[in-house]
Amino acid sequence: MTKNYDLVVIGSGTAAMVASHRMASAGRKVAVADYRPFGGTCALRGCDPKKMLVTGAQAIDDVRRMTGRGVVAEDAQILWRDLIAFKRTFTGPVPEKQERRYADHGIDAYHAQARFVGPNAIELDGGDRLEAQHILIAAGARPAPLGFPGEEFLITNAEFLELEELPERIVLVGGGYIAAEFSHIAARACAKVTILQRGGHMLPHFDADLVGWLMEKFREIGIDVRTRTSVEGVEKTDRGFLVRARADGAQSVTVEADLVVHAAGRIPDLDSLNLQAAGVKQDGNGHLKLNEFLQSISNPAVYAAGDAARMGSPLTPVSSHDAKVVVRNLLEGNRHRPDYRGVPSVAFTIPPIASVGLSEQEAREKGLKFRMKSQLVPDWYTARRVAETVYGFKVLVDEETDLVIGAHLVGPHVDEVINLFGLAIRHGLTAEDLKTTMFAYPTGASDISYML
Numbered sequence: 001m002t003k004n005y006d007l008v009v010i011g012s013g014t015a016a017m018v019a020s021h022r023m024a025s026a027g028r029k030v031a032v033a034d035y036r037p038f039g040g041t042c043a044l045r046g047c048d049p050k051k052m053l054v055t056g057a058q059a060i061d062d063v064r065r066m067t068g069r070g071v072v073a074e075d076a077q078i079l080w081r082d083l084i085a086f087k088r089t090f091t092g093p094v095p096e097k098q099e100r101r102y103a104d105h106g107i108d109a110y111h112a113q114a115r116f117v118g119p120n121a122i123e124l125d126g127g128d129r130l131e132a133q134h135i136l137i138a139a140g141a142r143p144a145p146l147g148f149p150g151e152e153f154l155i156t157n158a159e160f161l162e163l164e165e166l167p168e169r170i171v172l173v174g175g176g177y178i179a180a181e182f183s184h185i186a187a188r189a190c191a192k193v194t195i196l197q198r199g200g201h202m203l204p205h206f207d208a209d210l211v212g213w214l215m216e217k218f219r220e221i222g223i224d225v226r227t228r229t230s231v232e233g234v235e236k237t238d239r240g241f242l243v244r245a246r247a248d249g250a251q252s253v254t255v256e257a258d259l260v261v262h263a264a265g266r267i268p269d270l271d272s273l274n275l276q277a278a279g280v281k282q283d284g285n286g287h288l289k290l291n292e293f294l295q296s297i298s299n300p301a302v303y304a305a306g307d308a309a310r311m312g313s314p315l316t317p318v319s320s321h322d323a324k325v326v327v328r329n330l331l332e333g334n335r336h337r338p339d340y341r342g343v344p345s346v347a348f349t350i351p352p353i354a355s356v357g358l359s360e361q362e363a364r365e366k367g368l369k370f371r372m373k374s375q376l377v378p379d380w381y382t383a384r385r386v387a388e389t390v391y392g393f394k395v396l397v398d399e400e401t402d403l404v405i406g407a408h409l410v411g412p413h414v415d416e417v418i419n420l421f422g423l424a425i426r427h428g429l430t431a432e433d434l435k436t437t438m439f440a441y442p443t444g445a446s447d448i449s450y451m452l
């Protein structure tokens with residue numbers, strides 16, 4: 001059966017949700033299709049469930065830091081099964097809620113995989129054909145193929161966040177966001193965690209000096225981090241798995257594990273879409289070729305948003321922003337471009353590390369004249385009152401304009417404080433503006449004036 005729409009959206013994650021509801025509110029006839037339960041990565045397999053597990057790990061860390069400082073809770077521990085059950089109190093109802101919201105807004109929601117069968121046409125597995133004036137690819141990202149033998153033994157973020165039991169020995173392949181966050185959760189749940197990271201240091205998306213300060217925490221909680229170590233294969237053994245890697249391009253390394261987790265990057269999830277049928281072109285990296293309006297350069301009926309578009313960083317606020325831009329372009333004509341200034345990013349380790357704006361290296365490469373203040377400050381009150389030993393910052397301010405151009409923070413509350421620097425960067429506030437703002441005391445934000 002063929003149905004006609006103004007917009008068909010592939011996916012049901014953040015980008016899809018924002019775009020479909022906005023278009024429906026503007027009176028357009030909209031359909032969404034997803035072959036997985038509605039809700040997408042962030043709500044079901046990423047940010048939200050992850051942060052609920054972080055909350056458990058944070059409670060353990062709080063108790064450990066405060067032990068000997070007026071708190072006694074000798075047998076504080078994570079009961080993994082119960083923590084997962086707590087997580088499910090949030091994730092469980094999401095798909096049904098989304099389904100109801102789509103129905104309430106008159107959006108047709110299909111549980112099916114979508115593939116292009118023409119420039120304006122989609123076929124769903126099951127046979128339905130959807131034709132639309134426009135089609136939005138909001139299909140997200142998937143774990144990057146690693147191309148080594150035994151790759152099939154790795155579990156993904158989705159499976160990790162559903163584990164009924166946490167095995168004793170865990171190896172994380174890769175050393176970015178997922179490895180940092182999952183290792184901090186698992187180590188506080190008493191797993192023995194090894195990270196095998198190809199790069200020269202952990203968390204390459206963050207300032208190297210601050211990451212260096214944070215590594216004290218990885219050591220303290222017993223995470224074995226091996227950098228410059230590239231995984232080349234995984235074998236199944238009687239006792240679990242044997243992970244084979246190469247360190248510094250030469251030395252071979254083996255690590256035994258009960259569980260091996262993919263934390264080695266994600267790529268736009270485009271392979272199943274049959275893009276050729278719609279004449280939608282990709283570049284050499286497999287990314288969609290889009291113009292500045294998030295529209296396919298080869299098929300004007302097709303737009304993309306979020307992780308699938310990969311125009312901005314693969315983060316939830318970017319997916320939502322992209323979707324809003326696409327909807328405005330669909331309703332008002334191509335006039336709106338995404339604006340990625342001041343997008344904050346946080347890795348939810350304990351304590352967290354955060355970043356917004358230009359890195360020191362980017363500012364230098366741009367030839368900007370800037371002043372920079374950077375300090376490790378565990379003796380500041382914000383760290384001392386929670387007995388945290390890691391607290392530091394690096395803030396960059398343009399010498400001529402006094403505009404804040406970059407902020408990099410590690411320590412307690414920086415996951416919240418970074419948003420104020422994001423506000424400054426996005427809305428052109430100067431260092432003086434921030435210094436003369438009165439922040440509630442004592443909060444993380446009340447340290448900002450000392451960082452400038």
Ligand SMILES: Cc1cc2nc3c(=O)[nH]c(=O)nc-3n(C[C@H](O)[C@H](O)[C@H](O)COP(=O)(O)OP(=O)(O)OC[C@H]3O[C@@H](n4cnc5c(N)ncnc54)[C@H](O)[C@@H]3O)c2cc1C
Binds near residue numbers: 012015050
């Ligand atoms: C473990 C983890 C933790 C994260 N934590 C954070 C965080 O703390 N903060 C943050 O900002 N970001 C975080 N992210 C990133 C964030 O989750 C993503 O950037 C965001 O969810 C992307 O949203 P999206 O709408 O672009 O795609 P998604 O939410 O991934 O939605 C895409 C949907 O499309 C569907 N789909 C794909 N192909 C088809 C097809 N052919 N037919 C039908 N449906 C299809 C998929 O099933 C999926 O449901 C995290 C990611 C991971 C993996």
Ligand SMILES: NC(=O)c1ccc[n+]([C@@H]2O[C@H](COP(=O)([O-])OP(=O)(O)OC[C@H]3O[C@@H](n4cnc5c(N)ncnc54)[C@H](O)[C@@H]3O)[C@@H](O)[C@H]2O)c1
Binds near residue numbers: 181198231262263346
């Ligand atoms: N808090 C957050 O915002 C958050 C949390 C989790 C994920 N995410 C998003 O999801 C994306 C994917 O996260 P991720 O941690 O998988 O990727 P990542 O890009 O952060 O890190 C992947 C790392 O894996 C390493 N690697 C690749 N192949 C390897 C191999 N064979 N052996 C050893 N190391 C290898 C790379 O050197 C790289 O540093 C991120 O880019 C991020 O945008 C965000």
